[in-house]
Amino acid sequence: MSYNVENLFDTKDDSLYNDREYLFGGLRGWTYDRYKQKLSNIAKVIVAVGQWTPPAIVGLCEIENKNVLYDLTQRTGLQQLNYKFIHYESPDARGVDVAMLYLPEFFTPISSRAINVKFPNSASTTRDILYACGTAPSEDTLHIFVNHFPSRLGGELESEERRKTVAQILRKNVDSVFLINKNAAVVIMGDFNDYPDNNSIVKILKANPLPENLSEISPQNLYNLAYKIHVEGKIGTYCHQREWGMLDQIIVSGNLLDNSLNINILPQTTEVFAPEWLLENDKMLGSHPFRTYIGMKYNGGFSDHLPIFVRGKY
8 A cells, every 4th residue: 555644733733844744833724633633544544445454554644753653553443453664764854754564463674774865966865765574474575665746836847857766766776686596576666746647657767558468568667556546536645726647656576466476566456545534625626635735724634645455476
């Protein structure tokens, strides 16, 4: 499961980052009660996605720090599920990071690290890429990359080079995994702030749409499980000016689809999680995610994104 949770900030001042908006008395009117409600909302989504089987792996975007991850996993209904988390502080100016939750009975970490992103001829910063390697109960090793590419602030074309730079760094690290093990099982997820047919995803990361004939899948190729949903255009993970878009995606290596491993991803189960209670309707805006904020106005919802998930078997 991949989910951008829209600014999951605690109420504590972090002097290293610009978190003033979410402090008591700040522009957002953020309070401890609102923070607790936000935690409860995100926990509800994670539990609901899994129904009777909670998600084994959850990639999260826009979380502030380890404190919010601890509160999410230990001070909400998720406590009974025993989720653990992997997180590194990134140099993002606002202090928002990516993280990964996992259930120990389904994923045993071997190693993890933050992959730093540096832009040519620029001192600006962005989120690190989170890399985690671990084993599944099938004894297959999974290589997981959680991402939050730079935003489209300033315009799609004006900001495209920044996303292409991050895609290059991600592709380089994926290639390093394949260089060590050509049959490596790779899972890439997150908010890419680009669509499945944009240059950063197709040309740089080289994530392909699934072929109609699954027998044509190549083990070392990357396949974007969100591509079909994007092309259909009926729903997405983010809604802008009444148009749905697939900014959040799950991409996997071909050997997770071709039955060559003990663990398999079931591509036909890829889905945007969009129950009625995660949406709100507006005469002007149409249906869109039930957000925490609309501009600077507190809205009491979940996130401005919807989660995407896929099922597997082993």
